[in-house]
Amino acid sequence: MLTDSFKINSKGHLTLGGADTVELAKEYGTPLYVFDENDIRNNCRSFKEAFEKYYGGNAKVYYASKAFSCKEMYRLVNSENLCTDVVSGGELYTALSAGFPAENIGFHGNNKTPDELSFALDSKVGRIVVDNMTELHTLNAIAKEKGVCQKILLRIKPGIDCHTHDYIKTGQIDCKFGFALENGEAAKAVALACSLENLDLVGIHCHIGSQIFETEPFQDAANIMISLAKDISENYGKTLSEINFGGGYGIKYTSEDKPVSKDESIKILCEAVKAACEKYAFPLPTICIEPGRSVVGASSLTLYTVGSVKEIKDIRTYVSVDGGMSDNPRYALYGAEYEAVVANKANKERDFVCTIAGKCCESGDLIQEHTSIQQAEVGDILAVLATGAYNYSMASNYNRIPRPAAVMVKDGAARIIIERETYEDLIKKDV
Numbered sequence: 001m002l003t004d005s006f007k008i009n010s011k012g013h014l015t016l017g018g019a020d021t022v023e024l025a026k027e028y029g030t031p032l033y034v035f036d037e038n039d040i041r042n043n044c045r046s047f048k049e050a051f052e053k054y055y056g057g058n059a060k061v062y063y064a065s066k067a068f069s070c071k072e073m074y075r076l077v078n079s080e081n082l083c084t085d086v087v088s089g090g091e092l093y094t095a096l097s098a099g100f101p102a103e104n105i106g107f108h109g110n111n112k113t114p115d116e117l118s119f120a121l122d123s124k125v126g127r128i129v130v131d132n133m134t135e136l137h138t139l140n141a142i143a144k145e146k147g148v149c150q151k152i153l154l155r156i157k158p159g160i161d162c163h164t165h166d167y168i169k170t171g172q173i174d175c176k177f178g179f180a181l182e183n184g185e186a187a188k189a190v191a192l193a194c195s196l197e198n199l200d201l202v203g204i205h206c207h208i209g210s211q212i213f214e215t216e217p218f219q220d221a222a223n224i225m226i227s228l229a230k231d232i233s234e235n236y237g238k239t240l241s242e243i244n245f246g247g248g249y250g251i252k253y254t255s256e257d258k259p260v261s262k263d264e265s266i267k268i269l270c271e272a273v274k275a276a277c278e279k280y281a282f283p284l285p286t287i288c289i290e291p292g293r294s295v296v297g298a299s300s301l302t303l304y305t306v307g308s309v310k311e312i313k314d315i316r317t318y319v320s321v322d323g324g325m326s327d328n329p330r331y332a333l334y335g336a337e338y339e340a341v342v343a344n345k346a347n348k349e350r351d352f353v354c355t356i357a358g359k360c361c362e363s364g365d366l367i368q369e370h371t372s373i374q375q376a377e378v379g380d381i382l383a384v385l386a387t388g389a390y391n392y393s394m395a396s397n398y399n400r401i402p403r404p405a406a407v408m409v410k411d412g413a414a415r416i417i418i419e420r421e422t423y424e425d426l427i428k429k430d431v
């Protein structure tokens with residue numbers, strides 16, 4: 001199986017977290033998102049433990065909740081003593097409604113609205129990562145009006161290209177996020193931030209990409225960010241205490257993917273930060289990271305029911321399922337790769353090459369093309385693996401398809417964490 005999370009039981013059925021996925025499909029219906037609680041908790045702990053080991057624990061791990069945002073996920077992350085990132089008023093509202101401590105929330109985004117900034121200040125979020133000059137002015141004005149001083153970080157483009165997919169690459173200058181270093185934008189932002197009375201510049205932030213398997217980009221980022229922090233201390237007399245390196249740690253979507261372990265990734269980052277601090281004679285800062293996918297992506301799957309198998313001779317065979325781009329748009333968006341398994345035939349050979357299609361009225365509504373699964377028939381339960389990140393959170397109601405339910409599995413027992421949308425939900429806002 002793709003990872004140790006997925007096993008096959010005595011009935012030949014695929015299991016996750018000790019639960020028989022065929023039984024889950026029967027009990028909760030399909031499509032269904034399934035998450036393994038122990039795996040997610042282990043992911044949280046692996047990051048924290050690595051920072052204990054390699055950096056004396058002077059670190060904060062922010063779960064990037066855009067990967068999967070719902071109340072139960074915020075509760076789980078909070079119970080593991082992680083912080084969390086939000087990128088919209090909606091995510092902030094969800095986190096707060098789940099009781100997430102505001103001081104442990106970081107607020108991101110390249111175009112936070114004045115309403116969102118105001119909401120963030122009223123909620124007393126711990127950090128706001130400021131993206132641009134307009135936001136610096138707007139945030140300062142709102143903070144002034146409310147009589148508060150907000151701790152901020154500046155989002156920096158360190159100019160690193162980490163060889164990942166163009167659509168999800170955010171490190172280089174041609175990118176909508178943050179202040180560029182090479183054209184002096186970052187220096188101007190620092191000067192302005194230092195001069196604004198209701199903002200307290202405590203750190204700098206970068207996020208160099210997503211699904212990264214290399215470690216050099218993080219080492220480069222450490223060097224560039226510490227060097228910038230040193231410049232800031234020399235030129236503005238401000239010693240930053242936090243350097244945030246964002247997320248991007250890759251996970252295993254297919255057997256070809258070879259992710260670096262969390263322990264190794266963090267070790268390399270910590271060593272690079274220590275080396276850079278020594279080189280630039282800069283005091284060791286609190287290291288922050290923001291893993292999303294690597295917390296929740298691999299410990300999960302989506303279950304579908306096969307509704308038709310259409311063989312087009314000498315061309316391809318379409319296996320159509322009862323979901324699609326409405327619950328997983330990532331293949332349609334950027335050709336994301338996945339492995340799939342016929343859950344009720346998991347012990348059989350995967351020798352049936354097919355294209356997995358959704359049920360949306362859109363030819364591009366595919367989950368994967370020319371992929372090998374077990375011989376599929378109508379009524380089979382198809383599991384697409386490692387769908388925990390950026391699936392539910394990117395889901396839509398295209399074709400007025402209700403969003404699926406999600407269950408959390410722990411030691412074989414499942415519980416609903418997001419209920420299935422109903423037709424009534426779909427028309428709730430219609431006038």
Ligand SMILES: *Cc1c(COP(=O)(O)O)cnc(C)c1O
Nearest residue numbers: 064207210247248290291292293
């Ligand atoms: C998307 C994002 C993350 C999380 O990225 P992953 O690849 O899911 O780890 C972290 N920080 C920022 C600023 C992001 O935009």
